[in-house]
Amino acid sequence: xxxxYFILVVVLCCIMMSTTVATKMKEHIPFxxxxxxxxxxxxxxxKLVGYSAVYRVCFGMACFFFxxxxxxxxxxxxxxxxxxxxxxxxxxxxxxxxxxxSGAFFIxxxxxxxNAWRYIGAxxxxxxxxxxxxxxxxxxxxxxxxxxxxTASNKLWYAYLALATLIMYSIxxxxxxxxxVFYTQKDGCVENKxxxxxNGGLCLLISMVAIxxxxxxxxxxxGLLQSGVISCYVTYLTFSALSSKPAEVVLDExxxxxxxxxxxxxxxxxxxxNLVAGLGTGLxxxxxxxxxxxxxxxxxxxxxxxxxxxxxxxxARCCFCFSPNGEDSEEQQNVKEGPRVIYDEKKxxxxxxxxxxxxxFLASLYVMMTITSWFNYESANIENFFSGSWSIFWVKMxxxxxxxxxxxGTLVAPLCCPSRQFSV
Numbered sequence: 001x002x003x004x005y006f007i008l009v010v011v012l013c014c015i016m017m018s019t020t021v022a023t024k025m026k027e028h029i030p031f032x033x034x035x036x037x038x039x040x041x042x043x044x045x046x047k048l049v050g051y052s053a054v055y056r057v058c059f060g061m062a063c064f065f066f067x068x069x070x071x072x073x074x075x076x077x078x079x080x081x082x083x084x085x086x087x088x089x090x091x092x093x094x095x096x097x098x099x100x101x102s103g104a105f106f107i108x109x110x111x112x113x114x115n116a117w118r119y120i121g122a123x124x125x126x127x128x129x130x131x132x133x134x135x136x137x138x139x140x141x142x143x144x145x146x147x148x149x150x151t152a153s154n155k156l157w158y159a160y161l162a163l164a165t166l167i168m169y170s171i172x173x174x175x176x177x178x179x180x181v182f183y184t185q186k187d188g189c190v191e192n193k194x195x196x197x198x199n200g201g202l203c204l205l206i207s208m209v210a211i212x213x214x215x216x217x218x219x220x221x222x223g224l225l226q227s228g229v230i231s232c233y234v235t236y237l238t239f240s241a242l243s244s245k246p247a248e249v250v251l252d253e254x255x256x257x258x259x260x261x262x263x264x265x266x267x268x269x270x271x272x273x274n275l276v277a278g279l280g281t282g283l284x285x286x287x288x289x290x291x292x293x294x295x296x297x298x299x300x301x302x303x304x305x306x307x308x309x310x311x312x313x314x315x316a317r318c319c320f321c322f323s324p325n326g327e328d329s330e331e332q333q334n335v336k337e338g339p340r341v342i343y344d345e346k347k348x349x350x351x352x353x354x355x356x357x358x359x360x361f362l363a364s365l366y367v368m369m370t371i372t373s374w375f376n377y378e379s380a381n382i383e384n385f386f387s388g389s390w391s392i393f394w395v396k397m398x399x400x401x402x403x404x405x406x407x408x409g410t411l412v413a414p415l416c417c418p419s420r421q422f423s424v
Contacts, residue, residue, distance in 0.1 A: 001090050003289050005097055006360060009061045010285050013371050016053045051377040053105075055114055058121070058368035060101030064093075065361040072353035086353045122374070124365030129395075131359065132291055133403045136233060137410060140226040148221055161225055168228030175235035176200050182263040183242050189261040192242060195397065199238045202404045203231040209411050218414040230407045234400050241396035246389060288370075292363045 015021050036048075072086050107113050147164075150157035176196060183192045209215060210227040248261050373379075374391035 001093075002356075002360060003293060005064075005094065006061070006292065006363070007285055007289055009057060009097070009101065009364075010288070010367050010371075013054045013057055013367065014285075016049050016057065017051070017371055019049075051372040052110070052114055054368060054372055055117055055121070056104035056107070057101045058364050059104045059107075059117060060099075061097065062124075062361055062364040062368075063100050063104075064097045065357045065364060069354050069357035069361060072357060075349060075353050078349050083349070083353070118375075118377070121365040121368045124362050125369040125374075128291075128359075128362035128366040129399050130402065131362070133399065133406055135294075136403065137226075137230065137407045140229040140407070141221070141410065143229070144223050144225040145221045147225070148223070161223070165223075165225045165228050168225065168232050172203060172228065172231035172235045175232075175239060176203075179235075179239055179242060183261055185260060189248075192245075192261055195238065195242070199234055199400060202401075203227075203234055206230055206404060206407055206411075209408060214415060215411050219411070222411060226407070230403060233403060237396050237400035237403070241393050241400065244389065244392040244396060246393075288363060288367060292360055 068086065071082060075083050075086070077083060078087070143164075144161070147157050147161050151161075176199075180193075180196055183189065184196070207224060207227040210222050210224060215222050245261075370392075373389045374395055376389040376391040
């Protein structure tokens with residue numbers, strides 16, 4: 001239900017950022033201008049569209065999740081009164097969400113509010129990105145550790161590890177080569193060449209560090225599978241950043257404008273702007289909702305707090321990520337009859353309610369900044385959002401480098417602090 005509320009507000013924000021929707025409403029809705037004047041939204045409801053409207057609506061959604069984050073602090077029993085507030089009263093919550101989003105339009109001194117909220121949103125958006133990157137690094141370590149544990153009983157797991165590692169590095173290498181072919185040219189495209197060289201060098205660096213003797217002695221589970229996963233993600237972010245980069249236009253010998261440093265077929269894909277905007281927006285909403293839900297699970301919460309399953313509980317399995325401890329609990333194994341209960345809140349809550357809402361709070365800020373093109377907000381609209389901007393480009397490149405630093409930190413930290421025990 002919280003995800004549904006979140007998606008509804010995100011869809012509303014996308015509509016507010018669409019100039020096409022505003023134009024169509026003006027053309028097809030009778031008495032549109034009278035209605036706009038009646039609700040004091042301007043002659044053509046200009047206060048209900050654009051980046052400022054998105055900032056206000058996302059402010060209301062962020063306040064909604066922040067309030068519930070405070071209300072659900074330290075809930076350890078699903079039968080408590082505050083737990084019922086979290087798990088019920090959905091209609092009243094919808095009314096509260098609507099009231100907060102609407103009330104944000106009546107905040108005095110709008111210019112000061114928007115300027116301050118923009119920087120708060122940027123900080124919160126980067127925190128949300130940081131959580132996703134940290135969980136990706138943790139997932140890579142957990143994957144390698146789980147499959148390596150299976151080699152003690154079945155040598156076939158070595159083949160699985162080798163195959164997965166080969167696939168990861170093939171994707172990363174192939175992606176970098178294709179980007180070098182389509183996003184660079186013999187003359188020019190110096191920035192693209194430098195970025196591809198730097199990111200390719202970083203992939204090689206983390207691979208060498210992961211299998212270096214000093215790291216292997218301190219972390220026997222470290223290997224090429226983790227670095228392969230990170231390299232794939234670095235390749236994806238590099239591709240996404242280059243695709244988000246504003247097009248470079250030069251004059252050819254005939255005096256015509258020619259776009260360079262982008263694939264030729266990319267220009268045809270952007271001819272139908274409505275199709276591109278619709279598909280891109282749907283994919284954006286799906287990815288953010290998926291990130292929120294996967295970031296709020298018990299295993300994700302434990303990982304962010306540095307709590308991991310004991311090594312002796314690790315059991316190798318292909319779909320290890322669906323079971324936090326790798327095997328069923330003792331209570332589940334003793335159940336012989338009746339429905340099988342995987343998540344039972346008889347003794348305590350399965351996940352942290354407060355952490356759940358804090359992730360959605362940060363996601364609200366991330367959505368606000370993403371839809372409004374981060375600091376390129378004045379010229380942003382949903383139709384040209386996917387054509388690229390420098391703000392989005394540098395955010396993605398920064399995310400790429402932060403991901404590499406996080407992974408290198410997990411490898412180097414045990415060497416810098418030999419007296420401390422690390423889980424990965």
